[in-house]
Amino acid sequence: MGLTLTWLSLLILIPLAGLFVKTADLSLSQFFDTVTSSRTLHALRISFGLAFAAALVNLVAGLIIVWALVRYRFPGRRLFDAIVDIPFALPTAVAGIALTTLFAQNGWLGAPLASLGIKVAFTPLGIFLAMVFIGIPFVVRTVQPVLIDLDVEIEEAAVCLGASRWQTITRVIIPSLTPAILTGFALAFARAVGEYGSVIFIAGNLPNVSEIAPLLIVIRLSEFRYADATAIAVVMLVVSFLIILLLNRLQRWAQTRALAVS
Amino acid sequence: MTITIINSPVTVERAQSVARHDPHTEPWLVRGIIISVAVTFLTVFVVLPLILVFSEALSKGVGFYLSALADSEALAAIWLTLITAVISVSLNLVFGVAAAWAVAKFEFRGKTLLVTLIDLPFSVSPVISGLVFVLLFGAQGFFGPWLMSHGINILFAVPAIVLATTFVTFPFVARELIPLMQEQGSQEEEAAISLGASGWRTFIVVTLPNIKWGLLYGVLLCNARAMGEFGAVSVVSGHIRGETNTMPLLVEILYNEYQLVASFAIASLLALLALVTLIAKTILEGQIEEGQLHRDD
Numbered sequence: 001m002g003l004t005l006t007w008l009s010l011l012i013l014i015p016l017a018g019l020f021v022k023t024a025d026l027s028l029s030q031f032f033d034t035v036t037s038s039r040t041l042h043a044l045r046i047s048f049g050l051a052f053a054a055a056l057v058n059l060v061a062g063l064i065i066v067w068a069l070v071r072y073r074f075p076g077r078r079l080f081d082a083i084v085d086i087p088f089a090l091p092t093a094v095a096g097i098a099l100t101t102l103f104a105q106n107g108w109l110g111a112p113l114a115s116l117g118i119k120v121a122f123t124p125l126g127i128f129l130a131m132v133f134i135g136i137p138f139v140v141r142t143v144q145p146v147l148i149d150l151d152v153e154i155e156e157a158a159v160c161l162g163a164s165r166w167q168t169i170t171r172v173i174i175p176s177l178t179p180a181i182l183t184g185f186a187l188a189f190a191r192a193v194g195e196y197g198s199v200i201f202i203a204g205n206l207p208n209v210s211e212i213a214p215l216l217i218v219i220r221l222s223e224f225r226y227a228d229a230t231a232i233a234v235v236m237l238v239v240s241f242l243i244i245l246l247l248n249r250l251q252r253w254a255q256t257r258a259l260a261v262s
Numbered sequence: 263m264t265i266t267i268i269n270s271p272v273t274v275e276r277a278q279s280v281a282r283h284d285p286h287t288e289p290w291l292v293r294g295i296i297i298s299v300a301v302t303f304l305t306v307f308v309v310l311p312l313i314l315v316f317s318e319a320l321s322k323g324v325g326f327y328l329s330a331l332a333d334s335e336a337l338a339a340i341w342l343t344l345i346t347a348v349i350s351v352s353l354n355l356v357f358g359v360a361a362a363w364a365v366a367k368f369e370f371r372g373k374t375l376l377v378t379l380i381d382l383p384f385s386v387s388p389v390i391s392g393l394v395f396v397l398l399f400g401a402q403g404f405f406g407p408w409l410m411s412h413g414i415n416i417l418f419a420v421p422a423i424v425l426a427t428t429f430v431t432f433p434f435v436a437r438e439l440i441p442l443m444q445e446q447g448s449q450e451e452e453a454a455i456s457l458g459a460s461g462w463r464t465f466i467v468v469t470l471p472n473i474k475w476g477l478l479y480g481v482l483l484c485n486a487r488a489m490g491e492f493g494a495v496s497v498v499s500g501h502i503r504g505e506t507n508t509m510p511l512l513v514e515i516l517y518n519e520y521q522l523v524a525s526f527a528i529a530s531l532l533a534l535l536a537l538v539t540l541i542a543k544t545i546l547e548g549q550i551e552e553g554q555l556h557r558d559d
Contacts, residue, residue, distance in 0.1 A: 013379070015394035015429070018404060022397050061303050068300035072293055080301060082544055086308045089536040091490025092388075093510040094529040097517050098311035101318060108310065133307050165288060194387025197492035197510070201517065214389035218497060221393065226402050233390045240385065 019237070022230040034231040039207055040216060044232075047213040048239065050124060051192035054131035058188045059181060061132075062139025069140070070147045088137045092197025099130050100201040122204030127212060130199045135188030142184035143177055150176060178254040186247040193240055315533045318526035330527040338504045339512040339528070342420070346508060347488040350428040354484055358435025359477070363469075365436075366443030367451070380436050383429055391429050392497025395422055418500025423508065426494040431484045438480035439473055446472055475550045482546065486539040490532055 023031065034040060068074070069081050087095065103110040103120040113120055120126050150173065158168040196214040204210045213236055220229035288296070320327050330336065361380060365373060383391060399417040400406045409416060416422050450472070454464040470477075492510040499506040507515065509528055516525035 015398060016382075018397045019390070019394055021404075061299075064296055065300040065303065068297045072297055074297050074301075076301075080304055082540055083304055083308050085540055085543070086312065086536065089486050089490075089539050090312070091492060091510050091513075091529075091532045091536065093492040093513045094315060094490070094532045094536075095311065097513060097525060097529060098315050101522075102311055102314055108314065109306070129307075133311070136304075136307060190385045194385075194390065194493075196387065196389050196496075201514075214387050214493065217389050217393060221396060221497060224402070226397065226400065229393060230397065233387075233393055236387060237390065244385065 019230055019233060022227060023234050025227045026231060030227075031231050034228045035235050039211070040213075040232055042208045043211045043213040043216040044235065044239075046124060046127065046211065047193050047236070050128045051131055051189050051195075054128055054135055054192050055185050055189035057132050058135040058139050059185050062136070062143065062184060062188075063177075063181070065136075066140045066143045066147060070144060084137050084140050087134050092134070092195070093201075095133060095198040096130065096201035099133060099198065100126070103129065103202065121202050122206075122210065124210050126202035126204070127199050127210060130202050131192035131195060134195050134198050135192050138188040138191065139181065139184030142187065143180045146177055146180040147173075175254075176258045178258060179251050182247055182251040182254060186244055186251075189247075190240055190244060193236070312533060312537075315526055315529050318522065319530035321526075322523050326523060327527050327530075330524040331531070333524070335504050335507070335512065336524075336528060339507045339509045340531070342423070342505075342507065343489050343509045346420075346424050346427050347485055349424050350431055350488050351481060351485050353428050354431055354435050355477075355481060357432075358439060358480060358484075359473075361436040362439030362443050365440050367448045377440070381433050383432050388430060388491065388493025389497055392426050392494035395426050395429070395494075395498050417498060418502065419506060422498040423495050423506060426498045427488050427491050430491050430494045431488045434484035434487065435477065435480035438476050438483070442473055442476040443469075475546055475553055479543065479546045479550065482539055482542055486536060489535055 026034065035044075065080075065084065069077060069084075100121055101107050103113070103126060105111065105114045105119070105121065107121070110120055118125075120129060154172060154176075155168055158172045159165075163171065194214060196212075196218075199212055200215055203212060203215070205215055213232060217229045217232050220226075220232065331340075361376075364370075365377060365380075396417060397403050398405055399409060399422060401410065401417075403417075406417070416425075450468050451464050454468045455461070459467065489508075490510055491508075492514070495508055496511055496514070499508070499511055501507060501511060501515065503515075509532055513525050513529050513532070516522075516528065
C-alpha cells in the first residue's frame with residue numbers, strides 16, 4: 001500500500017508537478033507570448049485539428065471493421081482480428097519509416113497517388129494518415145466486447161415490432177454502443193495528439209506548415225529553451241484534459257440514454 | 263425463444279416475411295461492401311507497411327541484412343534495448359502487482375484518483391513524459407546542478423533511458439491485474455490466512471496461481487512497449503552513438519542518414535518483436551478465457 005503510493009508519487013507525481021513548477025519560471029506575459037506565438041499556435045492547431053479528424057475517421061472505419069469482425073464470417077477473419085492490434089504493438093519509429101516509404105513519391109501507394117496529383121508524404125495529409133494508423137485499434141477494441149455481448153433478443157424484439165433493419169441499427173444498436181464508441185474516440189484522439197514517433201518521419205516538419213506540437217517541444221529542448229518547451233507541454237496537457245473531460249461528460253449522457261433505450 | 267413466437271398464429275405470417283430477409287443481418291450486397299471496406303482499410307494501413315518493412319530490409323539480400331545487424335552500433339543498440347527492457351519490466355512487474363493488490367483488495371480514500379494516476383502515462387504524450395525527466399535531471403533542472411557537482415550522470419545516459427521507459431510502461435501490468443483481482447475478490451486469501459498461512463505464502467500459493475496468465479499478459483505488453491518506446495527515450499537519451507541509442511533511436515538515425523536498408527533491418531527486428539508479441543497475446547487470451555471458465559464451474 002504505502003509502497004505503491006511512494007512509487008507512484010516518485011515516478012509520476014513528482015515529475016508532473018515539476019512540469020508546472022517549471023512553467024512558473026516564466027512570467028505570465030512571457031508564458032502568453034510563448035504559447036500565442038504563431039509557430040506554437042500553428043503547431044497546436046495541427047496536432048489537435050488533425051488528431052480530431054483522424055479520430056473521426058477511426059470512429060467510422062472502426063465501426064465498419066468491428067461490425068465485419070463480429071457479425072460476419074469471412075475467410076481470414078481471425079487473422080484480420082489479430083492484425084487490428086499491430087499499430088499498438090509496432091514500435092512507433094518503425095511505423096513512421098514504413099508509412100513514409102509507403103507514401104513517398106516513389107512508394108508503393110505514394111506513386112499512384114502522386115500521378116493523381118495527391119502528395120501525401122511531407123504534408124499535413126501525411127500527418128493525418130499516420131494519426132489514422134496509430135488510432136485504428138482503439139475504437140475497434142472498445143466497441144468489440146460490447147457488440148459481442150449485445151443481446152440478440154433486443155434486435156429480434158425490434159424486428160417483431162416492425163422495425164426495418166436500418167431502424168434497428170440506428171435506433172437500437174448504435175445507442176447501446178455509443179458510450180463505447182465515445183471511449184474509443186477519446187482514446188484515439190488522445191493518442192494522436194501526443195503521437196511523435198510515427199508522425200515525425202512523414203510530416204516533413206516545416207515550421208508553420210507541417211510541424212506538430214510534440215516536435216516543437218523537442219526543438220525547444222534542443223535549443224535549451226526549457227521554459228518554452230514546458231509552456232507548450234502544459235498547454236497540451238490542459239487542452240487534452242479539458243477535451244477528455246468533455247468526452248467523459250458526453251459518454252455519461254450517452255450511457256443514461258442507452259439505459260433508457262434498453 | 264423463437265419457437266414460442268412462431269406458435270402464435272398471428273406471428274407466423276410475420277415470421278415468414280421476416281425469414282425472407284433474415285433480420286439478424288444485412289443483404290449480401292451490403293455485407294460484401296462492409297467486409298471489403300474493412301479488409302481494404304486494414305490491408306492498406308496495417309498489412310502493407312508491415313510487408314514493406316521486411317521487403318526493404320531484405321532488398322539488398324540476406325548477406326547485407328545480416329551484416330547490418332552485426333554492425334557494432336547495431337549490436338550496442340540491441341544490447342541497450344534488452345537491458346532497458348529487463349530493468350523496467352521487472353520494476354513495473356513488482357509495482358504493478360503491488361498497485362493492483364492495493365486497488366483490488368483494499369478500500370481506501372482516493373482510490374479512483376489512484377487508478378486515474380496509474381493510467382496517466384497512457385494519455386500523456388511520450389515527448390512530455392521525456393520532458394519531465396529533463397526538467398528533473400537536466401543542467402537547468404531541479405536536481406541537475408547537485409547531480410553534476412557529484413559527478414552523477416542521469417540525463418543523456420542509461421539511467422534516464424530506463425526511468426523514462428519505466429514511466430511510459432507503468433500502466434500495463436497494473437491495468438491488466440486490477441480487473442482480474444477485483445473479480446476474484448479476497449475470500450481465498452482470507453481463507454488461507456485464517457488457516458495460518460503467512461502473507462507472503464498466501465501470495466505465492468493462492469494469489470499468484472490465480473493471476474499468472476493476466477500477469478504474463480501485462481508483462482508481455484509492457485515488454486513490447488519498453489523495447490519499442492521512441493518519443494520519451496529520444497528526449498532523454500542524448501543520441502550518443504554506440505552508448506545511448508536504443509534500437510528505435512538507431513532506426514531514426516540510420517534513416518535520416520539515408521542508410522535505408524540498415525535502418526529497415528533494425529526496424530524488421532522490432533516488427534518481428536511486435537508480431538511475436540501479438541501471437542503470444544492471442545495464445546494467452548485463450549488461456550485467460552479458459553481460466554475464467556474453470557472458475558465459473
